[in-house]
Amino acid sequence: QSALTQPASVSGSPGQSITISCTGTSSDVGNYNYVSWYQQHPGKVPKLIIYDVTSRPSGVSDRFSGSKSGNTASLIISGLQTEDEADYYCSSYTTTKNWIFGGGTTLTVL
């Protein structure tokens, strides 16, 4: 099963909003609302920022939000801050009862 498709990189200026897409198939993203997003700063451990497509764990800024339409999920970061510069990964449960990650997106805050 191939990885979910994410753009390799996105960029934005402080204060702007950006969207990172995560495209799968009807066997994963399109079939379940079990999409999660992770933020990873260089040399650090991944951190859960969104689960169940739209839910935020306690302590995660409300500048992070998620959505889904068909086979594509999206992570939206509003009011960009320099500390948001990191790699972002989506993940989904699949019909084969496995999990799959996206290839990752590097966010640059200009």
Added chain:
Amino acid sequence: QVQVVQSGAEVKEPGASVKISCKTSGYTFTRHHIHWVRQAPGQGLEWMGKINVNEDTARYPQRFQGRLTMTRDTSTSTVYMELSSLRSDDTAIYYCARDNTRWALDIWGQGTMVIVSS
């Protein structure tokens, strides 16, 4: 507080096996599955599988079947991941992570670097 602490770095020769431990604390061990995820140098995250700690059953994707084993010890709240027949492309940081019961990984271990080299 909830913690997940992994064993230290390993250097192995090709063909050998590696066994990494993942000790949990601060929550009821049997209520959360544990997943393993790896990250090769400069690469993305790769899901390796999960263990249902309560039922002691594991699930691995096809590409790891036959050389990956996940086990648990409820007396010490520890999960183990053993990967055999190591190859150079198994060189990676290996993470264990707790499933939050909502199909997401909410608590991650610090990672264990495994280097496979002759």
